[in-house]
Amino acid sequence: MKPHLLFLSWRDIKHPKAGGAEVFTHEMLRRVSDEYEITHFSPAFEGGHDVEYLDGVTYIRRGTSLSVIPLAFSYYQSHAATIDLVVDQMNTHHFFTPLYVPVTKRALFIHQLTREIWQINVRSPFSYVGEWTETPRLQLYRTGRALTVSQSTADDLLAVGFSKDDVTILPEGLSFTPWNEEDWKPKEAHPTFLYAGRMSAYKGINDALQAFVIVKREYPDARFWVIGKKDEAYITEHLHPIVPEEMRDAITYFGFVSEAEKLERMSRATALLFPSKREGWGLTVSEAAAVGTPTIVYDAPGLRDAVQYGMTGYMAKSQTPGALAAEMRACLRDPEEYEMIQSAGHRFAQTLHWDHTGQAFRNWLQRELIPVALKEDFS
DSSP states (O other): OOOOOEESSSSSSTTOOOOOOHHHHHHHTTTTTTTTEEEEEEOOTTTOEEEEEEETTTEOOOOOOTTTHHHHHHHHHHHHOOOOOOEEEEEEOOGGGTTSOOGGGEEEEOOOOOHHHHHHHHHHHHHHHHHHHHHHHHHHHTTSEEEESSSHHHHHHHHOOOGGGGEEOOOOOOOOOOOOOOGSSSOOOOOOEEEOOOOOOTTTTHHHHHHHHHHHHHHOOOOEEEEEEHHHHHHHIIIISSSSSSGGGGGEEESSOOOHHHHHHHHHHEEEEOOSOOSSSSSSHHHHHTTOOOOEHHHHHHHHHTTGTTSSSEEEESSSSSHHHHHHOOOOOHHHHHHHHHHHHHHHTTTHHHHHHHHHHHHHHHHHOHHHHHHHHHH
């Protein structure tokens, strides 16, 4: 009988708002499903099946983002005898598993701490409650094992009391093979900057557009592309006030596009802008590098890892639109440095593959999934 893994998470790969964390989780789990029985438990969503079997993983969907927490507890209580390991995936939400799962049968999986994201995404007073309680909530888990995706997040965990020996970093992957250099698309004739992601202040689209306005005053033919769900209300309320009316024609909102079109536009752009305040890693940074385009990021957790502290991408010296604009100008003014960063980013992207992620997780499971009785004998 295969060992049984129970993953608790706030979203799954089919969720309408699934992002890099959900892609990472699914790609990792599907690669170990030959040796392990895997159940993924998360909230229901409109149009989603209550139970779905996908790539060797059983997805169970119950309740809402809040009610899923007690429902996960009930599910575990009903199946505890058959479950060998519970992985509590903390991404804003978490499932308080230290309160009911023995330390020998649980692990925390966290992409990033949320910290300042609470203040950007959540209204007061809930934002303060979320931010102030994050550290004590994390400390519930510090006697157990933790998985994460970057050195930045690992350092954050150590700072709140986790043991270095209990924290394991899993490598990022890519869903496609990095393009050969001869397959890169020709760059646009005009300076063209790309933002790919959700329209959210914490993801950085507001800062990216403010930086673009600064650069466009110096480079009047500059263009700005936006790929991702088009939110007309957000554009009207938050983005139009940033951009002078005479510059708005230089901005194109493509909305959702196919994966092929996304990669093509990434390759044609001068640079990807990803000025998020905090990430686990930043998958689009690696995707852009894989098709020959550097990314300009803030010096933020996760993103600094994705650009190797400025070795494989551009990193702004502060988290301000002005600092971002300075790096945008740098990539236009110094072709030699641009080509060096472009090549370094591409070489780094070639080391990323979900097979490596899956193997690292498999190795961790083989090392850590010792029968509970045996562990108790050692304790």
